[in-house]
Amino acid sequence: MQMPDIRLLLIGSGAVMLGHMRSLVQLKGVKIVGLADVDEARMARAMEMLEEPVPGLLDYRQLLETVEADACFIAVPNYLHRQVACDCLDAGLHTMCEKPLATTTADCDAMIEAAERNDRFLQVGLSCRFSRVDSTAHRLVVSGMIGEPKMVWAREFRAPFAKKYQDWILDRDRSGGTLVEKTCHHFDLFNWFTGACRESNATRVYGSGGADWVYQDHAHLPVGVTEAERPTLNIIDNAFVTVDYDTGARAQLLLCMFANRGRKLEVGVQGTEGAVVYYRLESLVELYDGDHPKDPRRIEIDIPDDEVGLSHQGQAYLEQLYFFDCIRKGERPKVDGVVGKRSVEIALAAEESVRSHLPVEISATPLV
Numbered sequence: 001m002q003m004p005d006i007r008l009l010l011i012g013s014g015a016v017m018l019g020h021m022r023s024l025v026q027l028k029g030v031k032i033v034g035l036a037d038v039d040e041a042r043m044a045r046a047m048e049m050l051e052e053p054v055p056g057l058l059d060y061r062q063l064l065e066t067v068e069a070d071a072c073f074i075a076v077p078n079y080l081h082r083q084v085a086c087d088c089l090d091a092g093l094h095t096m097c098e099k100p101l102a103t104t105t106a107d108c109d110a111m112i113e114a115a116e117r118n119d120r121f122l123q124v125g126l127s128c129r130f131s132r133v134d135s136t137a138h139r140l141v142v143s144g145m146i147g148e149p150k151m152v153w154a155r156e157f158r159a160p161f162a163k164k165y166q167d168w169i170l171d172r173d174r175s176g177g178t179l180v181e182k183t184c185h186h187f188d189l190f191n192w193f194t195g196a197c198r199e200s201n202a203t204r205v206y207g208s209g210g211a212d213w214v215y216q217d218h219a220h221l222p223v224g225v226t227e228a229e230r231p232t233l234n235i236i237d238n239a240f241v242t243v244d245y246d247t248g249a250r251a252q253l254l255l256c257m258f259a260n261r262g263r264k265l266e267v268g269v270q271g272t273e274g275a276v277v278y279y280r281l282e283s284l285v286e287l288y289d290g291d292h293p294k295d296p297r298r299i300e301i302d303i304p305d306d307e308v309g310l311s312h313q314g315q316a317y318l319e320q321l322y323f324f325d326c327i328r329k330g331e332r333p334k335v336d337g338v339v340g341k342r343s344v345e346i347a348l349a350a351e352e353s354v355r356s357h358l359p360v361e362i363s364a365t366p367l368v
């Protein structure tokens with residue numbers, strides 16, 4: 001028997017939602033039935049991507065009241081995630097909320113609780129878990145080929161944040177800070193890889209970072225930003241963060257947000273018997289094991305042609321397929337509110353440690 005289409009609402013139509021829409025509009029069995037955004041021009045741009053117009057409202061709550069739906073995608077600024085997600089869950093919608101889950105642990109708890117209370121799924125957009133490159137690396141680690149993971153690292157050297165709606169991304173109060181906004185992805189990877197062989201909980205976080213270049217008076221402005229648009233900001237643009245785990249593993253992040261040249265995204269896992277290192281931008285995984293102790297086995301990941309042009313080389317598309325599959329099967333998504341909260345806990349501790357210059361102890365929320 002053919003299942004009815006999943007009726008989907010989209011809330012927020014900024015850069016990320018437009019990226020999601022490139023694949024959402026093609027998905028079989030999913031029908032976008034409404035949009036909401038406070039900015040009419042952005043909403044109009046999103047509407048143009050649909051074959052047929054659907055209701056588009058400035059107030060998402062009116063959309064929830066007037067349009068029948070089964071699920072929603074949320075891509076609004078981080079500080080709004082809690083309110084919007086709780087309203088969607090209370091309206092009975094399975095909810096896919098962009099990362100970071102929220103900007104405080106109390107907000108994460110409220111969202112997790114709203115999903116439980118309404119018996120709806122809450123998935124968080126930690127989409128690296130769906131990348132073909134990251135998941136190949138994870139499968140190798142889980143297989144035990146490199147023994148027990150002891151050290152994990154992520155080095156991301158990239159260009160500054162792109163311009164966002166009302167510069168929310170440059171304001172710690174609205175974004176949670178750079179280590180919440182950007183590197184919740186990396187902290188999630190640390191949790192995922194250290195927990196690949198047995199459950200791991202982060203226990204202590206040490207951070208050192210600063211706002212040393214991006215948008216500072218002496219600095220070049222990012223491409224596309226004029227002097228008149230130079231914003232004030234209270235976020236950091238570079239950091240080293242170390243995370244200790246109760247398995248004895250430790251993880252380290254190196255982040256630079258002003259690497260206009262020398263872009264780099266490297267993630268590695270050193271185990272007791274070998275290592276896996278990967279480069280997502282190059283779709284390359286290297287395996288150092290007993291057979292390849294010095295020169296690694298190079299695994300070039302084949303990204304199917306129809307995924308290459310999609311958001312984040314298809315990882316958002318694979319994330320979407322998973323979310324809708326969970327809804328159809330009635331299976332709780334693995335990348336749920338608890339997983340989202342665990343990365344936010346580390347990120348907030350890292351932000352605090354950068355400010356206090358002291359290590360911050362945490363007791364990570366147990367996985368359920």
Ligand SMILES: NC(=O)c1ccc[n+]([C@@H]2O[C@H](COP(=O)([O-])OP(=O)(O)OC[C@H]3O[C@@H](n4cnc5c(N)ncnc54)[C@H](O)[C@@H]3O)[C@@H](O)[C@H]2O)c1
Pocket residue numbers: 011012013014015016017036037038039042058060075076077078080098099100125126127163164165166181
């Ligand atoms: N998964 C990923 O890899 C990834 C990558 C980048 C960003 N994100 C996340 O996606 C979210 C959106 O980021 P973005 O880059 O699209 O930002 P953006 O500023 O480009 O878009 C945000 C949109 O939300 C709209 N908005 C603001 N308040 C609203 C409200 N009350 N109701 C409805 N719409 C409202 C704005 O008008 C804007 O169109 C953020 O949480 C961000 O962290 C995820």
